[in-house]
Amino acid sequence: MSINQIWRKFIVIVLAVGLCLTTFGCGGGEQSTYNRTGGVDHRTATPTFINDGKYPVQQATYNDANGEYTLFLLNSTPPAFATTKLQMAQLTDDDIKQGKTTYLQVEKGQPSLYITPEFKIQYVHNVTETRENANGQKETVVVRQESSFWSPFAGALAGQVIGSMLFRPQYYVPPIYQSGGSISGFGGYGSSYERAVSEYQARYNEPPAAVRNQAIFRRTGALRNSETSLNRPANTSSRSTGSGFGSSTLRSSNRSSSVRPPSGSSFGSGSRSSAMRRSFGGFGSRRRR
Amino acid sequence: MHDTFNRIMGRTRYVVCRLFLHLRGSEVAPILGILNRASREVIDTDGDSSVIGEQLVRICENLLQIDQNWFSAANEGDVFWDEGEAGDYFNELFTDSAQRYLSEPDFNSTTDANEPLSIPVTNNVVVMITVAYTGEVPELEVDLSNLKALQESLKALINLQYKQKYRAIQVHFSPARLGDELTNDQLLQNFPELIPL
Numbered sequence: 152m153s154i155n156q157i158w159r160k161f162i163v164i165v166l167a168v169g170l171c172l173t174t175f176g177c178g179g180g181e182q183s184t185y186n187r188t189g190g191v192d193h194r195t196a197t198p199t200f201i202n203d204g205k206y207p208v209q210q211a212t213y214n215d216a217n218g219e220y221t222l223f224l225l226n227s228t229p230p231a232f233a234t235t236k237l238q239m240a241q242l243t244d245d246d247i248k249q250g251k252t253t254y255l256q257v258e259k260g261q262p263s264l265y266i267t268p269e270f271k272i273q274y275v276h277n278v279t280e281t282r283e284n285a286n287g288q289k290e291t292v293v294v295r296q297e298s299s300f301w302s303p304f305a306g307a308l309a310g311q312v313i314g315s316m317l318f319r320p321q322y323y324v325p326p327i328y329q330s331g332g333s334i335s336g337f338g339g340y341g342s343s344y345e346r347a348v349s350e351y352q353a354r355y356n357e358p359p360a361a362v363r364n365q366a367i368f369r370r371t372g373a374l375r376n377s378e379t380s381l382n383r384p385a386n387t388s389s390r391s392t393g394s395g396f397g398s399s400t401l402r403s404s405n406r407s408s409s410v411r412p413p414s415g416s417s418f419g420s421g422s423r424s425s426a427m428r429r430s431f432g433g434f435g436s437r438r439r440r
Numbered sequence: 441m442h443d444t445f446n447r448i449m450g451r452t453r454y455v456v457c458r459l460f461l462h463l464r465g466s467e468v469a470p471i472l473g474i475l476n477r478a479s480r481e482v483i484d485t486d487g488d489s490s491v492i493g494e495q496l497v498r499i500c501e502n503l504l505q506i507d508q509n510w511f512s513a514a515n516e517g518d519v520f521w522d523e524g525e526a527g528d529y530f531n532e533l534f535t536d537s538a539q540r541y542l543s544e545p546d547f548n549s550t551t552d553a554n555e556p557l558s559i560p561v562t563n564n565v566v567v568m569i570t571v572a573y574t575g576e577v578p579e580l581e582v583d584l585s586n587l588k589a590l591q592e593s594l595k596a597l598i599n600l601q602y603k604q605k606y607r608a609i610q611v612h613f614s615p616a617r618l619g620d621e622l623t624n625d626q627l628l629q630n631f632p633e634l635i636p637l
Contacts, residue, residue, distance in 0.1 A: 358489065398489055
Protein backbone atom coordinates (compact mmCIF):
# COMPACT_ATOMS: atom_id res chain seq x y z
CA MET A 152 0.00 0.00 0.00
CA SER A 153 1.54 3.24 -1.02
CA ILE A 154 1.57 6.39 1.04
CA ASN A 155 -0.83 7.86 -1.52
CA GLN A 156 -3.47 5.18 -0.88
CA ILE A 157 -3.27 5.59 2.90
CA TRP A 158 -3.62 9.32 2.47
CA ARG A 159 -6.75 8.84 0.33
CA LYS A 160 -8.34 6.56 2.91
CA PHE A 161 -7.56 9.07 5.61
CA ILE A 162 -9.24 11.86 3.63
CA VAL A 163 -12.33 9.68 3.08
CA ILE A 164 -12.66 8.94 6.81
CA VAL A 165 -12.18 12.58 7.79
CA LEU A 166 -14.82 13.70 5.29
CA ALA A 167 -17.27 11.03 6.46
CA VAL A 168 -16.83 11.97 10.12
CA GLY A 169 -17.16 15.65 9.26
CA LEU A 170 -20.36 15.03 7.35
CA CYS A 171 -21.86 13.08 10.24
CA LEU A 172 -20.99 15.81 12.74
CA THR A 173 -22.51 18.62 10.68
CA THR A 174 -25.65 16.62 9.96
CA PHE A 175 -26.37 15.89 13.62
CA GLY A 176 -25.27 19.36 14.64
CA CYS A 177 -27.90 20.97 12.41
CA GLY A 178 -30.67 18.57 13.27
CA GLY A 179 -30.41 18.92 17.03
CA GLY A 180 -32.18 22.22 17.50
CA GLU A 181 -35.32 21.33 15.63
CA GLN A 182 -36.41 18.40 17.70
CA SER A 183 -37.17 20.21 20.90
CA THR A 184 -40.79 19.47 21.57
CA TYR A 185 -41.49 19.97 25.22
CA ASN A 186 -44.31 20.00 27.66
CA ARG A 187 -45.59 23.27 28.92
CA THR A 188 -45.55 23.86 32.62
CA GLY A 189 -46.66 26.74 34.75
CA GLY A 190 -49.38 27.73 37.15
CA VAL A 191 -51.29 24.54 36.61
CA ASP A 192 -48.92 21.68 36.23
CA HIS A 193 -50.48 18.77 34.44
CA ARG A 194 -47.55 17.14 32.80
CA THR A 195 -48.22 13.73 31.53
CA ALA A 196 -45.80 10.92 31.09
CA THR A 197 -46.81 10.72 27.45
CA PRO A 198 -43.83 10.91 25.11
CA THR A 199 -43.37 14.30 23.51
CA PHE A 200 -41.13 13.18 20.70
CA ILE A 201 -42.12 11.32 17.59
CA ASN A 202 -40.21 10.32 14.49
CA ASP A 203 -40.98 12.04 11.23
CA GLY A 204 -43.70 10.32 9.27
CA LYS A 205 -47.41 10.03 8.67
CA TYR A 206 -49.69 8.44 11.28
CA PRO A 207 -53.44 7.81 11.19
CA VAL A 208 -55.12 9.36 14.23
CA GLN A 209 -57.50 7.41 16.43
CA GLN A 210 -58.31 10.01 19.01
CA ALA A 211 -57.20 13.51 19.95
CA THR A 212 -57.54 15.29 23.29
CA TYR A 213 -56.92 18.92 24.14
CA ASN A 214 -56.35 20.00 27.73
CA ASP A 215 -56.90 23.70 28.41
CA ALA A 216 -54.90 23.65 31.64
CA ASN A 217 -51.68 23.72 29.69
CA GLY A 218 -52.74 23.79 26.04
CA GLU A 219 -51.47 20.27 25.46
CA TYR A 220 -52.74 17.94 22.77
CA THR A 221 -52.60 14.20 23.36
CA LEU A 222 -52.94 12.10 20.24
CA PHE A 223 -53.53 8.37 19.97
CA LEU A 224 -51.94 7.15 16.79
CA LEU A 225 -51.90 4.00 14.74
CA ASN A 226 -48.66 2.55 13.40
CA SER A 227 -46.65 4.18 16.15
CA THR A 228 -45.02 2.74 19.25
CA PRO A 229 -45.87 3.97 21.83
CA PRO A 230 -49.29 4.91 20.45
CA ALA A 231 -49.69 8.14 22.44
CA PHE A 232 -48.00 11.42 21.67
CA ALA A 233 -48.33 14.73 23.52
CA THR A 234 -47.41 18.17 22.25
CA THR A 235 -48.24 21.81 22.82
CA LYS A 236 -46.98 22.89 19.42
CA LEU A 237 -49.53 21.30 17.15
CA GLN A 238 -50.44 22.81 13.82
CA MET A 239 -53.77 21.92 12.29
CA ALA A 240 -55.21 22.00 8.80
CA GLN A 241 -58.41 20.84 7.18
CA LEU A 242 -58.32 18.04 4.63
CA THR A 243 -59.34 19.21 1.19
CA ASP A 244 -62.47 17.84 -0.49
CA ASP A 245 -60.27 15.95 -2.95
CA ASP A 246 -58.40 14.27 -0.11
CA ILE A 247 -61.67 13.21 1.50
CA LYS A 248 -62.96 11.84 -1.83
CA GLN A 249 -59.81 9.78 -2.05
CA GLY A 250 -60.80 8.26 1.27
CA LYS A 251 -58.25 9.97 3.49
CA THR A 252 -59.11 10.29 7.14
CA THR A 253 -57.59 12.34 9.93
CA TYR A 254 -53.84 11.88 10.12
CA LEU A 255 -50.76 13.35 11.75
CA GLN A 256 -47.88 14.43 9.59
CA VAL A 257 -44.54 15.01 11.29
CA GLU A 258 -41.89 16.88 9.37
CA LYS A 259 -38.56 17.84 10.94
CA GLY A 260 -40.11 17.27 14.36
CA GLN A 261 -43.00 19.65 13.68
CA PRO A 262 -46.32 17.82 14.01
CA SER A 263 -49.28 18.92 11.87
CA LEU A 264 -52.72 17.42 12.23
CA TYR A 265 -54.82 17.12 9.06
CA ILE A 266 -58.43 16.67 10.05
CA THR A 267 -61.78 16.16 8.39
CA PRO A 268 -64.46 18.80 9.12
CA GLU A 269 -66.43 16.28 11.19
CA PHE A 270 -63.51 15.25 13.36
CA LYS A 271 -64.06 15.97 17.04
CA ILE A 272 -61.20 16.67 19.39
CA GLN A 273 -61.98 15.79 22.97
CA TYR A 274 -61.76 18.99 24.97
CA VAL A 275 -60.88 18.78 28.66
CA HIS A 276 -61.92 21.97 30.38
CA ASN A 277 -60.44 22.77 33.77
CA VAL A 278 -62.54 24.81 36.13
CA THR A 279 -59.97 26.81 38.03
CA GLU A 280 -59.86 28.94 41.10
CA THR A 281 -57.19 31.32 42.31
CA ARG A 282 -55.90 30.58 45.76
CA GLU A 283 -53.08 31.89 47.82
CA ASN A 284 -50.47 29.35 48.84
CA ALA A 285 -48.37 29.35 51.99
CA ASN A 286 -45.76 31.64 50.44
CA GLY A 287 -48.25 34.39 49.72
CA GLN A 288 -48.09 33.56 46.04
CA LYS A 289 -51.32 33.40 44.10
CA GLU A 290 -51.69 30.23 42.14
CA THR A 291 -54.32 28.69 39.96
CA VAL A 292 -55.81 25.47 41.25
CA VAL A 293 -57.95 23.08 39.25
CA VAL A 294 -61.23 22.50 41.04
CA ARG A 295 -62.76 20.02 38.60
CA GLN A 296 -62.55 18.96 35.00
CA GLU A 297 -65.31 18.94 32.44
CA SER A 298 -65.24 17.12 29.17
CA SER A 299 -66.60 18.31 25.86
CA PHE A 300 -65.84 18.13 22.15
CA TRP A 301 -64.19 20.65 19.89
CA SER A 302 -64.42 20.57 16.10
CA PRO A 303 -62.17 23.34 14.80
CA PHE A 304 -63.35 23.25 11.19
CA ALA A 305 -67.04 22.45 11.57
CA GLY A 306 -69.95 24.77 11.03
CA ALA A 307 -70.00 28.36 9.92
CA LEU A 308 -66.43 29.22 9.17
CA ALA A 309 -67.09 31.54 6.26
CA GLY A 310 -65.64 34.93 6.93
CA GLN A 311 -63.32 33.71 9.65
CA VAL A 312 -60.53 32.61 7.39
CA ILE A 313 -60.07 32.85 3.68
CA GLY A 314 -60.90 29.38 2.33
CA SER A 315 -57.50 28.19 1.20
CA MET A 316 -55.88 29.18 4.51
CA LEU A 317 -57.71 26.32 6.19
CA PHE A 318 -55.81 23.77 4.19
CA ARG A 319 -52.40 25.00 5.30
CA PRO A 320 -51.18 23.89 8.73
CA GLN A 321 -51.51 26.71 11.23
CA TYR A 322 -51.80 27.08 14.99
CA TYR A 323 -55.30 27.29 16.39
CA VAL A 324 -56.64 28.27 19.78
CA PRO A 325 -60.09 26.96 20.75
CA PRO A 326 -62.93 29.44 21.29
CA ILE A 327 -64.37 30.26 24.70
CA TYR A 328 -65.60 27.14 26.46
CA GLN A 329 -69.33 26.71 26.94
CA SER A 330 -70.43 24.01 29.30
CA GLY A 331 -72.75 21.49 27.72
CA GLY A 332 -72.68 20.75 24.03
CA SER A 333 -69.70 20.76 21.75
CA ILE A 334 -67.71 23.76 20.57
CA SER A 335 -66.96 24.48 16.95
CA GLY A 336 -64.74 26.98 15.22
CA PHE A 337 -61.74 28.61 16.83
CA GLY A 338 -60.81 31.62 18.90
CA GLY A 339 -57.64 32.51 17.07
CA TYR A 340 -55.24 31.22 14.46
CA GLY A 341 -51.84 32.14 13.13
CA SER A 342 -48.58 30.96 11.72
CA SER A 343 -47.16 30.89 15.26
CA TYR A 344 -48.76 29.95 18.57
CA GLU A 345 -48.11 33.48 19.87
CA ARG A 346 -49.97 34.98 16.93
CA ALA A 347 -52.94 32.69 17.51
CA VAL A 348 -53.00 33.74 21.16
CA SER A 349 -52.83 37.44 20.38
CA GLU A 350 -55.66 37.09 17.88
CA TYR A 351 -57.77 35.38 20.50
CA GLN A 352 -56.88 38.16 22.91
CA ALA A 353 -57.93 40.82 20.41
CA ARG A 354 -61.26 39.09 19.88
CA TYR A 355 -62.27 38.25 23.43
CA ASN A 356 -60.21 40.86 25.29
CA GLU A 357 -58.71 38.19 27.54
CA PRO A 358 -56.04 35.53 27.05
CA PRO A 359 -57.13 31.98 26.16
CA ALA A 360 -57.73 29.51 28.98
CA ALA A 361 -54.46 27.68 28.35
CA VAL A 362 -52.50 30.91 28.79
CA ARG A 363 -54.62 32.29 31.63
CA ASN A 364 -54.33 29.10 33.63
CA GLN A 365 -50.60 29.42 33.58
CA ALA A 366 -50.42 33.02 34.70
CA ILE A 367 -48.49 33.48 37.92
CA PHE A 368 -49.02 36.37 40.29
CA ARG A 369 -46.43 37.16 42.91
CA ARG A 370 -46.26 39.75 45.63
CA THR A 371 -43.79 40.49 48.39
CA GLY A 372 -42.98 42.85 51.21
CA ALA A 373 -45.67 45.03 52.67
CA LEU A 374 -48.11 43.73 50.06
CA ARG A 375 -47.70 40.17 51.23
CA ASN A 376 -50.46 40.34 53.80
CA SER A 377 -53.57 42.43 53.67
CA GLU A 378 -52.84 43.66 57.18
CA THR A 379 -52.15 47.36 57.36
CA SER A 380 -50.54 47.50 60.78
CA LEU A 381 -47.01 47.06 59.56
CA ASN A 382 -44.32 48.04 61.99
CA ARG A 383 -41.65 50.46 61.12
CA PRO A 384 -38.26 48.77 61.11
CA ALA A 385 -35.54 50.29 63.20
CA ASN A 386 -33.31 52.61 61.25
CA THR A 387 -30.35 50.42 62.02
CA SER A 388 -31.66 47.71 59.73
CA SER A 389 -29.61 47.21 56.60
CA ARG A 390 -32.71 47.21 54.45
CA SER A 391 -35.68 49.49 54.23
CA THR A 392 -39.24 48.34 53.72
CA GLY A 393 -40.58 47.78 50.26
CA SER A 394 -43.27 46.21 48.18
CA GLY A 395 -43.40 44.32 44.97
CA PHE A 396 -45.93 42.69 42.71
CA GLY A 397 -45.70 40.99 39.39
CA SER A 398 -47.68 38.86 37.02
CA SER A 399 -46.36 36.67 34.26
CA THR A 400 -47.81 34.59 31.46
CA LEU A 401 -44.43 33.23 30.42
CA ARG A 402 -43.97 29.56 30.96
CA SER A 403 -40.93 28.44 32.85
CA SER A 404 -38.49 25.90 31.53
CA ASN A 405 -38.25 22.41 32.96
CA ARG A 406 -34.64 22.85 33.87
CA SER A 407 -33.80 22.52 37.53
CA SER A 408 -30.60 24.54 37.41
CA SER A 409 -31.01 28.29 37.50
CA VAL A 410 -27.56 29.04 36.17
CA ARG A 411 -27.80 30.39 32.68
CA PRO A 412 -24.96 30.07 30.26
CA PRO A 413 -23.71 33.45 29.07
CA SER A 414 -25.93 34.43 26.19
CA GLY A 415 -23.94 37.24 24.61
CA SER A 416 -27.09 39.21 23.99
CA SER A 417 -27.52 40.86 27.37
CA PHE A 418 -27.59 44.62 27.71
CA GLY A 419 -27.74 47.26 30.37
CA SER A 420 -25.95 50.05 32.13
CA GLY A 421 -22.71 49.51 33.94
CA SER A 422 -19.08 50.37 33.92
CA ARG A 423 -17.66 47.30 32.23
CA SER A 424 -16.50 47.95 28.70
CA SER A 425 -19.61 48.07 26.58
CA ALA A 426 -17.61 48.34 23.38
CA MET A 427 -16.29 44.83 23.78
CA ARG A 428 -19.71 43.35 24.37
CA ARG A 429 -21.12 45.15 21.39
CA SER A 430 -18.96 43.10 19.10
CA PHE A 431 -20.78 39.97 20.25
CA GLY A 432 -24.13 41.33 19.14
CA GLY A 433 -25.15 42.64 22.54
CA PHE A 434 -25.46 46.27 23.44
CA GLY A 435 -24.52 46.80 27.02
CA SER A 436 -22.38 45.40 29.67
CA ARG A 437 -23.85 44.74 33.04
CA ARG A 438 -24.00 41.03 33.75
CA ARG A 439 -24.80 39.43 37.03
CA ARG A 440 -22.69 36.55 38.24
CA MET B 441 -24.99 35.65 14.08
CA HIS B 442 -27.23 33.50 16.27
CA ASP B 443 -29.59 36.45 16.55
CA THR B 444 -29.85 36.89 12.80
CA PHE B 445 -30.38 33.18 12.27
CA ASN B 446 -33.31 33.07 14.71
CA ARG B 447 -34.80 36.17 13.15
CA ILE B 448 -34.68 34.60 9.71
CA MET B 449 -36.25 31.43 11.11
CA GLY B 450 -39.16 33.59 12.33
CA ARG B 451 -38.80 32.62 15.98
CA THR B 452 -40.36 34.81 18.64
CA ARG B 453 -37.91 37.16 20.29
CA TYR B 454 -38.42 37.60 24.03
CA VAL B 455 -36.80 40.44 25.91
CA VAL B 456 -36.66 40.62 29.68
CA CYS B 457 -35.37 43.88 31.12
CA ARG B 458 -35.15 45.54 34.47
CA LEU B 459 -34.95 49.22 35.16
CA PHE B 460 -33.88 50.86 38.43
CA LEU B 461 -34.85 54.45 39.05
CA HIS B 462 -33.73 56.27 42.15
CA LEU B 463 -35.56 59.45 43.08
CA ARG B 464 -33.98 61.86 45.54
CA GLY B 465 -35.33 64.99 47.17
CA SER B 466 -37.57 66.14 49.97
CA GLU B 467 -40.64 66.08 47.70
CA VAL B 468 -40.36 62.53 46.32
CA ALA B 469 -42.41 60.80 49.05
CA PRO B 470 -45.83 61.42 47.37
CA ILE B 471 -44.87 58.98 44.61
CA LEU B 472 -45.27 56.26 47.27
CA GLY B 473 -48.98 57.03 47.36
CA ILE B 474 -49.24 56.48 43.62
CA LEU B 475 -47.24 53.26 43.81
CA ASN B 476 -49.33 51.89 46.65
CA ARG B 477 -52.59 52.77 44.95
CA ALA B 478 -51.37 50.97 41.82
CA SER B 479 -50.40 47.88 43.78
CA ARG B 480 -53.77 47.75 45.55
CA GLU B 481 -55.60 47.89 42.23
CA VAL B 482 -53.45 45.05 40.91
CA ILE B 483 -53.95 42.92 44.01
CA ASP B 484 -57.72 43.45 43.89
CA THR B 485 -57.78 41.82 40.46
CA ASP B 486 -55.24 39.08 41.35
CA GLY B 487 -52.72 40.38 38.88
CA ASP B 488 -54.95 40.55 35.83
CA SER B 489 -52.59 41.28 32.95
CA SER B 490 -54.59 44.20 31.54
CA VAL B 491 -54.89 45.87 34.95
CA ILE B 492 -51.21 45.45 35.75
CA GLY B 493 -50.39 46.99 32.37
CA GLU B 494 -52.63 49.97 33.02
CA GLN B 495 -51.04 50.50 36.40
CA LEU B 496 -47.56 50.31 34.89
CA VAL B 497 -48.59 53.05 32.47
CA ARG B 498 -49.81 55.16 35.38
CA ILE B 499 -46.56 54.65 37.29
CA CYS B 500 -44.45 55.52 34.25
CA GLU B 501 -46.49 58.66 33.56
CA ASN B 502 -46.08 59.82 37.14
CA LEU B 503 -42.35 59.11 37.08
CA LEU B 504 -41.98 61.10 33.86
CA GLN B 505 -43.64 64.09 35.51
CA ILE B 506 -41.05 64.29 38.28
CA ASP B 507 -37.92 63.89 36.17
CA GLN B 508 -36.31 66.77 38.08
CA ASN B 509 -36.01 64.36 41.02
CA TRP B 510 -34.38 61.54 39.12
CA PHE B 511 -31.01 61.06 40.68
CA SER B 512 -29.52 57.79 39.54
CA ALA B 513 -30.52 54.78 37.46
CA ALA B 514 -29.40 51.42 36.15
CA ASN B 515 -30.75 48.79 33.83
CA GLU B 516 -30.06 45.30 32.66
CA GLY B 517 -31.68 42.77 30.42
CA ASP B 518 -31.33 39.94 28.02
CA VAL B 519 -32.75 38.64 24.77
CA PHE B 520 -34.16 35.10 24.57
CA TRP B 521 -35.42 32.89 21.79
CA ASP B 522 -36.97 30.42 24.18
CA GLU B 523 -40.00 31.26 26.29
CA GLY B 524 -38.93 28.98 29.14
CA GLU B 525 -35.58 30.71 29.53
CA ALA B 526 -37.24 34.13 29.50
CA GLY B 527 -39.70 32.98 32.16
CA ASP B 528 -36.88 31.68 34.34
CA TYR B 529 -34.95 34.92 34.05
CA PHE B 530 -38.07 36.94 34.87
CA ASN B 531 -38.64 34.91 38.04
CA GLU B 532 -35.00 35.25 38.95
CA LEU B 533 -35.24 39.03 38.66
CA PHE B 534 -38.34 39.07 40.86
CA THR B 535 -36.49 37.28 43.62
CA ASP B 536 -33.44 39.48 43.19
CA SER B 537 -35.49 42.67 43.34
CA ALA B 538 -37.38 41.44 46.40
CA GLN B 539 -34.24 40.72 48.43
CA ARG B 540 -33.18 44.37 48.19
CA TYR B 541 -35.75 45.37 50.77
CA LEU B 542 -37.41 43.67 53.74
CA SER B 543 -39.54 41.31 51.73
CA GLU B 544 -40.62 39.43 54.84
CA PRO B 545 -41.45 42.23 57.27
CA ASP B 546 -42.34 41.75 60.88
CA PHE B 547 -46.07 42.06 61.35
CA ASN B 548 -46.33 40.92 64.92
CA SER B 549 -44.23 43.10 67.18
CA THR B 550 -46.23 45.56 69.19
CA THR B 551 -46.07 49.26 68.47
CA ASP B 552 -44.57 51.60 70.98
CA ALA B 553 -47.21 53.82 72.55
CA ASN B 554 -44.67 56.59 73.03
CA GLU B 555 -43.97 56.93 69.36
CA PRO B 556 -43.87 60.57 68.24
CA LEU B 557 -46.77 61.79 66.14
CA SER B 558 -44.56 63.12 63.40
CA ILE B 559 -43.33 60.75 60.76
CA PRO B 560 -40.01 60.87 58.99
CA VAL B 561 -40.15 61.71 55.29
CA THR B 562 -37.87 59.72 53.08
CA ASN B 563 -35.44 61.48 50.80
CA ASN B 564 -34.89 58.43 48.61
CA VAL B 565 -37.29 56.25 46.69
CA VAL B 566 -36.20 53.42 44.40
CA VAL B 567 -38.57 52.01 41.80
CA MET B 568 -37.68 48.75 40.03
CA ILE B 569 -39.65 47.92 36.92
CA THR B 570 -39.12 44.59 35.18
CA VAL B 571 -40.97 43.65 32.03
CA ALA B 572 -40.94 40.84 29.51
CA TYR B 573 -42.17 41.56 26.01
CA THR B 574 -42.05 40.07 22.57
CA GLY B 575 -40.43 41.85 19.65
CA GLU B 576 -37.73 44.48 19.68
CA VAL B 577 -37.73 47.89 21.37
CA PRO B 578 -34.41 49.68 20.81
CA GLU B 579 -35.25 52.37 23.42
CA LEU B 580 -35.15 49.75 26.18
CA GLU B 581 -32.30 47.58 24.96
CA VAL B 582 -29.52 50.08 25.54
CA ASP B 583 -27.55 51.58 28.38
CA LEU B 584 -30.13 53.72 30.19
CA SER B 585 -27.83 55.52 32.59
CA ASN B 586 -28.51 58.96 31.14
CA LEU B 587 -31.54 61.19 31.48
CA LYS B 588 -32.55 61.33 27.83
CA ALA B 589 -32.39 57.57 27.29
CA LEU B 590 -34.32 56.96 30.49
CA GLN B 591 -37.11 59.32 29.46
CA GLU B 592 -37.38 57.57 26.13
CA SER B 593 -37.43 54.16 27.82
CA LEU B 594 -40.31 55.08 30.12
CA LYS B 595 -42.26 56.32 27.11
CA ALA B 596 -41.46 53.05 25.36
CA LEU B 597 -42.81 51.14 28.38
CA ILE B 598 -46.08 53.06 28.09
CA ASN B 599 -46.33 52.43 24.37
CA LEU B 600 -45.67 48.71 24.76
CA GLN B 601 -48.83 48.37 26.82
CA TYR B 602 -50.92 49.79 23.98
CA LYS B 603 -49.16 47.60 21.45
CA GLN B 604 -50.13 44.62 23.66
CA LYS B 605 -46.65 43.20 23.62
CA TYR B 606 -46.29 42.51 27.32
CA ARG B 607 -46.00 38.96 28.55
CA ALA B 608 -45.02 39.76 32.13
CA ILE B 609 -44.73 42.84 34.33
CA GLN B 610 -43.41 43.39 37.84
CA VAL B 611 -42.94 46.52 39.90
CA HIS B 612 -41.04 46.83 43.17
CA PHE B 613 -40.46 49.91 45.25
CA SER B 614 -38.69 50.78 48.45
CA PRO B 615 -39.62 52.13 50.97
CA ALA B 616 -43.08 50.63 51.20
CA ARG B 617 -45.09 53.64 52.35
CA LEU B 618 -45.09 57.13 53.69
CA GLY B 619 -43.33 57.22 57.03
CA ASP B 620 -40.75 54.58 56.16
CA GLU B 621 -37.29 55.72 55.26
CA LEU B 622 -34.70 54.57 52.77
CA THR B 623 -31.44 55.98 54.01
CA ASN B 624 -28.39 56.76 51.90
CA ASP B 625 -26.50 53.90 53.55
CA GLN B 626 -29.22 51.38 52.81
CA LEU B 627 -29.27 52.65 49.26
CA LEU B 628 -25.53 52.17 48.79
CA GLN B 629 -25.63 48.74 50.34
CA ASN B 630 -28.58 47.30 48.45
CA PHE B 631 -28.47 49.10 45.12
CA PRO B 632 -24.78 49.17 44.23
CA GLU B 633 -25.42 49.29 40.50
CA LEU B 634 -27.07 52.73 40.48
CA ILE B 635 -25.27 55.25 38.30
CA PRO B 636 -25.84 58.99 38.87
CA LEU B 637 -27.61 60.64 35.95
